[in-house]
Amino acid sequence: DGGITQSPKYLFRKEGQNVTLSCEQNLNHDAMYWYRQDPGQGLRLIYYSQIVNDFQKGDIAEGYSVSREKKESFPLTVTSAQKNPTAFYLCASSSFPQEGDTEAFFGQGTRLTVV
Amino acid sequence: GQQVMQIPQYQHVQEGEDFTTYCNSSTTLSNIQWYKQRPGGHPVFLIQLVKSGEVKKQKRLTFQFGEAKKNSSLHITATQTTDVGTYFCAGRGRTGLNFVFGPGTRLSVLP
Numbered sequence: 001d002g003g004i005t006q007s008p009k010y011l012f013r014k015e016g017q018n019v020t021l022s023c024e025q026n027l028n029h030d031a032m033y034w035y036r037q038d039p040g041q042g043l044r045l046i047y048y049s050q051i052v053n054d055f056q057k058g059d060i061a062e063g064y065s066v067s068r069e070k071k072e073s074f075p076l077t078v079t080s081a082q083k084n085p086t087a088f089y090l091c092a093s094s095s096f097p098q099e100g101d102t103e104a105f106f107g108q109g110t111r112l113t114v115v
Numbered sequence: 116g117q118q119v120m121q122i123p124q125y126q127h128v129q130e131g132e133d134f135t136t137y138c139n140s141s142t143t144l145s146n147i148q149w150y151k152q153r154p155g156g157h158p159v160f161l162i163q164l165v166k167s168g169e170v171k172k173q174k175r176l177t178f179q180f181g182e183a184k185k186n187s188s189l190h191i192t193a194t195q196t197t198d199v200g201t202y203f204c205a206g207r208g209r210t211g212l213n214f215v216f217g218p219g220t221r222l223s224v225l226p
Contacts, residue, residue, distance in 0.1 A: 040221070048212075056212075103160035104150075104160065106157040108157055
């Protein structure tokens with residue numbers, strides 16, 4: 001089945017550690033996105049990538065890093081520089097944005113907790 | 116930059132009552148999408164509107180895109196408990212490469 005997979009579902013991190021969240025899609029989508037969602041809040045864009053080996057900062061990129069070495073994969077690293085990393089992280093993919101946009105498909109999310 | 120707002124933030128209704136959420140953008144949009152997120156789940160695409168004044172229906176859900184392409188609404192007729200969740204609009208500006216999400220409207224339906 002085609003879809004977008006995030007792992008792990010739950011992640012606990014000690015303060016000062018870097019952690020990497022996985023996002024894989026087999027939908028052949030060019031664009032991939034990372035969002036952060038805090039309790040009762042909307043989605044804030046962290047990073048997005050329109051094509052392999054290229055990515056752009058979103059609204060809240062500080063303390064995060066990404067890579068896009070393969071079309072299927074867009075991992076997100078939450079670094080120790082991120083002051084308040086506890087949140088629900090959502091990865092999404094879509095066809096390349098153009099006039100006839102198609103929907104964004106979201107993964108199941110990773111719930112990150114700093115302990 | 117582009118900002119997308121939604122009202123109300125929360126809405127509690129009795130099952131069978133109607134519900135409407137409104138979405139407003141600070142800039143003219145190329146198109147707008149609506150998503151639903153069930154509690155504990157991830158956003159799921161509902162619909163996309165592209166044309167000025169466009170109205171689309173999905174069973175009890177009616178979506179509208181304003182004439183100026185700066186606002187949109189989602190109306191649910193005769194709500195059911197299965198409608199519970201948060202409804203997000205997401206707008207893309209004429210020059211933007213990605214969608215900007217509104218903060219969402221959380222709907223509770225009392226049986």
